[in-house]
Amino acid sequence: MSLKIRLARAGAKKRPYYHIVLADSRSPRDGRFLEKLGSYNPMLPADHADRVRLVSDRIQHWLSQGAVATDRVARFLGHAGIAPMPAWREQPVKSAPKKKAQERAKAEAAA
Secondary structure (H helix, E strand, C coil): CCCEEEECCCCCCCHHEEEEEECCCCCCCCCCCCCCEEECCCCCCCCCCCCEEEEEEHHHHHHHCCEECCCCHHHHHHHHHHCCCCCCCCCCHCCCCHHHHHHHCCCCCCE
């Protein structure tokens, strides 16, 4: 059973609120989870203290047991100093021009 630390959505329509939970990777996003490890309220300002709440000792325990955090949760953990900050690409690899377009641009630059 692979464990993930991920977000589970709660809150009303147009008013998101997320629980940071430990769940089996096969269970649905808002479905069954093993333990609640914190919360995230994106409606609060970025510098507000209650925007991201984490139970750090339990998160460290589950990370040592082999749980893997999703990208967004890994950034929260990196900012909190619980785990190393993940590498974050500003531009996705998929948006790069394809091979022929790169060759065409190279030929135009050479000419």
